[in-house]
Amino acid sequence: MSGELLAATVAAVRHAGARMMTRYSIESRQPGLPDLLAHLRANDAAVVDVLRPALTAALPNASWLDDEHGSGPLDMGQWWLIDPVGGNVNAAHGMPDWNIGVSLVRDGRPVLAVVYFPVLDEMFTATEGGGALLNGAPLRVSVKTALDGALAGTGQARPGQGPEFAERTAASFIAMSKSALQVRVSVPVTHQLAQVAAGRMDVHWQFDNVRAHAAGVLLVQEAGGMVTALDGTPWKLTSESYLASAPGVHAAALDVLTTRPGNA
Structure with missing residues (x-):
């Protein structure tokens, strides 16, 4: 480039x-x-x-x-x-x-x-x-190695997703709140991704992968972070969901988001 x-x-x-x-x-x-x-x-x-x-x-x-x-x-x-x-x-x-x-x-x-x-x-x-x-x-992502000291977040990628999507997001918030130090739900998504890249946040997840998030995803990747779909496969522009985080907490965050009740 x-x-x-x-x-x-x-x-x-x-x-x-x-x-x-x-x-x-x-x-x-x-x-x-x-x-x-x-x-x-x-x-x-x-x-x-x-x-x-x-x-x-x-x-x-x-x-x-x-x-x-x-x-x-x-x-x-x-x-x-x-x-x-x-x-x-x-x-x-x-x-x-x-x-x-x-x-x-x-x-x-x-x-x-x-x-x-x-x-x-x-x-x-x-x-x-x-x-x-x-x-x-x-920029470098954080060196956190445990979720109990992690600042995590998610947010509304786009409006009008309906009650089932809202319930799934709420369930994931509850699940992550039981493991992470603090969890925030806010917009814009790119703000949280930039904070993960800067090491100011440790975890960000989305159940809705919007193409415009690609800028934030690249920031995290190039700052040494991990970005995967929620099934653990590498992130793609067409992935349905994703987790972007510091490497030291990625596996634990993925476990929370895929195995806790309401997030299967």
Whole structure:
């Protein structure tokens, strides 16, 4: 992966973050769901308007997807996968935990990732085989070896999953809470994956593998973490679920998520 392409992607994402910061306010509130949804769409559009021309210019032959809730296989070749505003609902409510997320997927595997948190000015980057960085400094996952000292988390990958999905997530939260030091349920997913890559969290799991998570997955992998499907097989873009964690707690976390009641 060329340094020029990574630099161009970082520049585009930083520009998009600056655009979003002109829309973001800690006073931001909407009176009801229709107004909220309109605000979310406007946020996404503002970011895409910056990213699409810049990334197309950087890699003209790559295809484009900015459906942050999309899943399933992609055709062979290169794809820009964009999560315009990860945690958009947080930004719309004046909270700081949101990001701009971009990954480049080549023949079904992520090869480049840029995840930027504008409020904190934290730029996470990774390239396949090139390691993961935070503001230019190398990242490593945590050295935890037991779940009793681990900070774990999950979250809602996409809305509208229904009561069965909610019950499964709740059961997994209860199961993990019995083993881990602390468990959080929050969005955006890429925020938690970035924290695992930085060693700030130790475990993140999802029962719903969304393609836009590829950026966070690559961050964890390149920071020395383990990412597998919940059946223990290697993570793929088409996996139905996944566990991303520090290597020292991966087996224990996998056991919790696959053998406890309600999580089979």
